Amino acid sequence: MEQKKDTLLEIHNLSVSFSMYGHGFERTNLKVISDLHLTVHPGEIVAIAGSSGSGKSLLASAILGILPDNAVVEGHLHYKGQELTPDLQKKLCGKEIALVPQSVAYLDPLMKVGAQVDGHCRPKPVQKRRKLFERLQLPDNTPRLYPFQLSGGMARRVLVSTALITDAELIIADEPTPGMSLYQALEALKMFREMADEGKAVVLITHDIDLAVEFADRVAVFYAGTTVETAPVSDFKAGVDALRHPYSKALWRALPQNGFEPVPGFQPYAGNLPRGCLFAPRCPYRTAECERQVPPVRELRGGEVRCYHGT
Amino acid sequence: MDRGIFARLVKNFVVYGLRIISLLLAVSIIAFTLVSASPIDPVQQYILGLGTAVSPEKRAEIEAYWGVNEPPVRRYLTWLNELLHGNMGESAIYRRPVSDILWERFANSLALMLCAWVLAGVIGFALGCVMGMYRDRLPDKIIKKVCYILSSMPTFWLGLLLLLVFSVWLGWFPIGFSSPIGVLSENVTVGQKIYHLILPAFTLSLMSFSNIALHTRQKLIDVLNSEYVLFARARGEGRWTVLCRHGLRNILLPALTLQFASFAELFGGSVMAENVFSYPGLGSAVSAAGLQGDVPLLLGITLFSTLFVSVGNLIANLLYGVIDPQIREVGR
């Protein structure tokens, strides 16, 4: 496959499934992420928005190579044009690719925050950490605290700092802002923005579309383990007609300021995905074609959409 | 913050101290009741132990000393009073004050138990880590099997096997006695003592390491499955870095606590090991005392072993409260 030189991360046809062995030779696959496409360019923030259970966090795990042992990954992951193999992941993780995890449970309960943010690499980036903590308004005694002593907002900022302290080119932030005050959230996101402006990239995983729209350059809408649409942020600002996929439109309408209309139906469970388009059972525009075959990704008005009928 | 820890330490110490005293008191009552109810007549045993015929007057004198004709409660109170003044009576089989025997034998037992305890702790912890790191792979399966088999063996039989292999067949170690026969106990060198200590200590540690190993394995697996280890791996930490940075930190303390809380099993095991190897510690003394009706010695060792176990539990509790910051915080 031809690689564009200016992509930092390219995900092509990625599927993650869990294989379960029963007794004897029975074996089933549960597809949690199916045929996912995503491209991240240097200098941009890509938001991945979707409801819970759509496989967002698993995508982060797949990029970082920390999926459980029984997960099977298919498709291609490219980092700076290189195939992201497990060996390469081991080499890059924590250095070039950094994760901002979801909750304080990702911190060692018995290790003080300072040592934990510094990480295992030598020399310890103590000076850098001090500056970061100051900027994130963390109190002076924070490095000497244990994780359970942190308040919710402090914990988030500490988690964000674990990524910012590295010289990572790509930051994957998994729900980084809940619990922070508005000011702190903005400060953290501003720091992501600055990093992006320096030519790095941030993948912001969130279920908060407003936030995504505010800070990201592009938004990828996630549904049942795949991206149904990738659109420039301006399209979200422009309104429902600028969007391409029926799900994105429904999502847009479900926002409080846009009518608060719920999307009817349920997201399909990983065990029994529909054969055709994943959204078809809930889609008002579905046709026989949608139910027969998964629509391919196509480029449309500067974005990407996975729908036969998207306009 | 540090003052808080100190205050809590003192508080815990006092609370557990009082609990230990209440337990010791209860054990003394129960033990005294049990030996009093025994059909084995301690006076008769004492006289038998003298080895000579005893005149009726002498017998009456001995009976008066033992308080045979007094009511049991009175007898108990007299005994307790003497005990609190440091007099534990005279051993019928050794013809010496019980307290002297206790200290002398305890020194031997302590050497044995300490060696076994440290050895079992270190081996158990290390093997537990190996099992956890290689979970469900060959090393784990093999060590786990060994642990289960070892914990299904009676201590004394394992001792017998080691005796058979190392003393009888290979001739590396002596068959019993902590000092060479015919040498006065004062003249026994440290080297000889250690030489006689190896097999019993080895037996005892083999018996107790499986518990700590299986416990450490489970704890390590829990830690390795935790989200913080997942994150550590996402930050580029390798398997062994994870073990050193997060694993040990989170499993060492529970293991140490368990080790201190296992003094009862250790003491029980040492009774068996000492009897197999004729090692002159408390364990061989207690079975001799029980078999030959030496009531003062039996009571003395019972109380002493209770104290020993309680001290282990006390240390375990204090350790747990002091080092673990989470508990430290909850306790405030």
Added chain:
Amino acid sequence: MQNNTKQPSYGRQLYKRSNKKPLNRINYLNNRKRAVILTTSLTIIFVIVYVAGMLISEDAVSGSFLNAKIAPCFKYPFGTDALGRNVFLRTLKGLSVSITVGIAASAISAVIAVLVGVAAAAGSRWLDAVINWIIDLVMSVPHTILIILISFCLGRGMKGLLVGIAATHWCSLARVIRGEVLQLRSQQYIAVSRRLGKSSGWIFVNHILPHLVPQFFVGLVLMFPHAILHEASISFLGFGLPPEQPAIGIILAESMRYLSTGMWWTAVLPGITLVLIVLLVDKLGDNIKMILDPYRAQE
């Protein structure tokens, strides 16, 4: 250090668990079937050993000096001892004696454990504290010492051994039962029952007791290996059964005397038999746990 609180499962496991549902059923059925078959066959072996031991007559285990100290051979699989007795038959007979003591002691112990555990969880905080203190008390004396004391009190012999083992082994099961009852009491259906005007006794018999039955049997079976090992140990020390009884502990104690003469078989073979029986019952316990309480047995 009995701790029954479940650790929350984190990240990696979470994925596995939540997705495993459909298969778990197949898995579980197969495991269950296997467990039933294993349990049955292990029980049969156990019963055969026990009955065979009981059926061996006194004459068969008495010996003559003519065939003393024979190494294991076809006629005497475990050889003969210094008095010319057939060690194999003696071991079998000894095993069935040990098994009797083990079963009786663990049964008594398990009953004590249920009574104490239920009493502790019954509601009175005061009673709970007292019971906890008693458990601490029993745990703070090394079991071997306590059994020696009790055996001494009862003039040694079988009775002392039985009472001693029964009195020392109930603590951990009592704690499990206490935890179980406390957990059951906080369940919603119990509260509903109470609202419906059912008496405490009715609730106990209908809602709590059925949950304790499996705990009781599993506890009983898992207690047995400890009991039989203690029985052997105490007999070995000379506090248990009288020397003419062919108990395993006594056979091994006798073998000590001839160890230096190279009579390895009287020490090794009966011991291995004992270990095998203990392993067998351990396995049996695990399987019964799997059958009665399949979800918890995965730990």
